[in-house]
Amino acid sequence: MSLYPTFETLSIIDGVVQNLEYHQARFENTMRTFFKKTPDIQLVALIKVPEEYRVGQIRCRIDYNHEAFEVKYFPYTPKEIRTFQCVYVEGLDYRFKYSDRQCLEKLKTEAADEVIIINNGFVSDCTIGNLLFLKQNQWYSPTHFLLKGTQLSYLLAQNQVCLTEISVVDLSSFEKVMMINALNPFDEKRAISVKQIRL
Template identity: 40%
Template sequence: MYPLFETLCVQDGVIKNSSFHEARFKQAFYKFYGYVPNFNLLDAIEVPKPFNTGIVKLRIDYNQEQTAPKFTFYTPKIINTLKLVYDNHIDYDLKFTHRAPLTQLWQKRGNCDDVLICKNGLITDTYFANILFTKNAKWYTPKTFLLNGTCRQRLLQNKLVESMDISVHNLKKFEGFQLINAMLDFDPLKIIPIGQIKTN
């Protein structure tokens, strides 16, 4: 019924970075349905009073006619280890509600917290997020992402990170990494050691 969705962060009753989500919604809608939507993602959506304090996750499922918003209090997932997995055919260029191919890869994580997906020898994303790598106090993100996340777009636009091809073989050249998405904003002081990516 709702093939696509957006996830937004609400902080103390304020929806964050809404312009980036509206832009991605319009792009995804056009690519999926073939025409420009006649409504906005956040039309008629108000933050309910019980969710006006703290960090809240707003998920909006949508189709060509309507949206279905859902508010939940957010508890961040603790992700410190990644298992490198391989899939040369994985495709997730739109934020689909159907995530079975990604879930199948995530189930290969073993004792790790999440998976880092490699496609055709190049690093893409994790199951939950885009990824940043750091070296010499600079931050980089793979050009070969699966989903062009809104946080990723904002960081690139503000020139806080650079995009580059990152292969499995040059992972060890970096000092560490962090994950980013709508709910996990960039923190230049948060560095998970690169050795926490398990390659076997």
């Protein structure tokens, strides 16, 4: 097992951490549930953005275990997703943000820009975030997500998104699909037609 089995990825824009309260909540849940430890750290205390990263959007990665942390900063360029390929798995578990992502990385394919993971027969996530689906002016996200992302948590709290069970056969009933994660918030300009999903 890695020295730091779990991590958080945060978006920092012009020196300001985005959705910090949702990252803090997920971190505290991981501490309690995975590490069996009462959390006593505020993530904001760990983040010291270097001068060269205080303009524009950057990616901050915090790797951690029950007592130690490693913080790194990286330039960020969004990944453009124009096509999805469904991949089928059984019993995939990624309920915590594990540093070991082999179970996700091995699902990637050159046949599309990103995959839609069908876990136990139901739509879950892609390898880098949660998924949203549009139907009749309402955005939905799968009930069977692998990991509840901070952006999804925010959208649910704002009543911008509803959770619903989505099977493979349901996909054609939607109009558009969008990937969201901490670095790629809700933006309808990034949504693409579900016709770009290969089953």
